[in-house]
Amino acid sequence: MIDLTLLGCGGGMPTPNRYLSSLLINYKGRKILIDCGEGTQVSMKIANTGFKAIDIICITHIHGDHIIGLPGLLGTIGNSGRTEPVIIIGPHGIKEAVEGLMTIAKYLPYEVRVIESPKEDLNFIDEDIKISTLELDHSSPCIGYSFYFSRSPKFDVEKALENNVPKYLWNKLQKSNEEIIENGITYSRSLVMGEDRKGIKLSFITDTRPIETISKFIDNSDLLVSEGTYGDDLDEKKAIKNKHMTFREAATLAKSASVKTMVLTHFGTAMAEPKDFLDNATEVFENTIIGEDRMTFELKFED
Template sequence: MLDLCLLGTGGMMPLPNRWLTSLMLRCSGSNMLIDCGEGTQIAMKEKGWSPKPIDIICFTHFHADHISGLPGMLLSIGNAERTEPIHIIGPKGLRRVADGLRIVAPELPFEVIYHELEEPVQQLSFGPFVIDAFKVNHKVTCYGYRVSIRRLGKFDAARAQEQNIPIRYWNRLQHGETVTLDDGVIYTPDMVMGEARRGLSVTYCTDTRPTPAITEMAKDVDLFICEGMYGERDKLDNAKKNRHMMMYEAAEIGAAAKPREMWFTHYSPSEMRPDIYKDDIWKIHPVKFARDGWTKDLTFDDEDKD
């Protein structure tokens, strides 16, 4: 299972009833955070989730509304007595920017490991998370993220028996491990496992003009979270100038990608009631106008369950 919380939905600046955009995901005891603007700690406390288990922090880009909350977040994680390393992912220049922010948080009880993105598409894996970072089109280098939880095929006991594989090795093979015996005999997972089944996936994308990469990375995902910066169609010139996306443009991406569900986030401070555009947007694609604290539990398809 993958559960997530959209901690905040605001762009540019926090508002009294809207924190800056940040997404937290949890799976199999491992947690990851995407973006950490001012107020993210408060939003997390309001949700009742702890920062201590955060293993990975991903940044889309280095504008303040997406990264200025990092020093306080790291201090909170340290105060929660975490000692395990934390991986931080972001565009090239990440170490320089993060270390600059860490001047006010220089001593931490855990190691910080940086992963700088340089390719248009780059994949990293940590624990249960497979992270596909993809470059989008903003005024500075910016990435979107597709987070996937893969699922192995079903274990076929009959095949294992036909090949005389001892029962004591079945569990290891079922969990993807290759077994090598002292006499040189090798048992591999593909000998007893069926085809990989549909896993879980979430795509998160803000601060960009529409690009083909977004459509590709949002195809058939369980949840597509995309910026809906402006709803008024006469703000298109402003969106183009600042490299942001109109709600109707994001909805068109959703219509092409066909995710199982789509949420808007990263609203302009001027959009105090973004859902007033629902009738117009739903003519294109049924998008939900997310609010701070929205959560969702994603589970594997029922027909695929053992």
């Protein structure tokens, strides 16, 4: 099971009623944070998410509302007693940005490793999580993220017996990808495990125009967290000018990609009540949810 906390749903600047767009993923007791604007730590404190177990921080782009909270967060992680490395992933320019921000987050008790503009998929947490990125269309280099949580196949007793695998090796082969040689015979995990099972796909897209490549990137996501900076269809010209999306544009992407559920976030400061514009999304993609600060979700593997 994957636990998600939408820490904030605002864009541009935090307001008294809305923190900046950020998402926290909790999987197997480890955490991945997506974006870290001003006030992210406060929302985390309110939600009681903890800080020490954050292994990876994914930054979409280097605008203040997505990264300015980073140095404070890194310091808090250090104060929590963490000594393991923290990985920061981001678009072109992230290394320079982190170096600059680190001038106020010196002397951390752990190593900060930065991955800039990854060209290949990245695997983390026992290779159970595959992180993919996509270049988006914003006013500065920006990337979207897709997370695929794989699921191990079930142990297949009949298969193990058919392949004459000794019972005392079953547990070892089930838990390891390494081959075992016994009495001159090589035994591998494939001899005792069943077919692969469907994992869970989570996608996070902000800030961008609705370019064609997004649809394939988010295809069949169990959950899509998407920006919806403008709720009113009449604001499409503003969305084009500022390289953002309207609710309807985000919904069109969700429908084209056959995602299961979409959560809208990154609401512009001028939009006091995003729910007033929900119909503009649901007319296109019915399973749309208006995000709220510290809204939580559970994504479960299918039986």
